Amino acid sequence: MVPSASEQNEDSSISREQIIWQVVCTIPPGRVASYSQIARLAGLQGLARFVGRTMSQLPEGSDVPWHRVLKQDGRIAFPPDSNRFLHQKRRLTEEGVLIKNGRVPMSQFRWEP
DNA sequence: GCGATGACTCCTA
């Protein structure tokens, strides 16, 4: 087989999106992770932005616990007045995640793989 | 092809 330079593979190996979602699924309830950490565990260190963009493409009703992904400083990536923000915050609270002053303490920020 | 935008992060002042 001669590899073409402009060959776009959709299904060739698991796409980065799939890996990212898979990593997110490994986050246990009661814990959270940052976009950068997800990127690192997915082998895409430094591509936190790509992780965020991938999350935006995640369809609703998915099994992926997207609400457990926060910014590096422990804050939710959505505007505080946004509906998504309230939804995510509520989801986290229901799982027992402590949110102090609008952000999650580092003690819950990382989990042991 | 380029600039702007987006569920980001880091460094410096």
Add this chain to the structure above:
DNA sequence: CTAGGAGCCATCG
């Protein structure tokens, strides 16, 4: 604490 700049990738006009 806030502000600005740079780096990263994919999508859109």
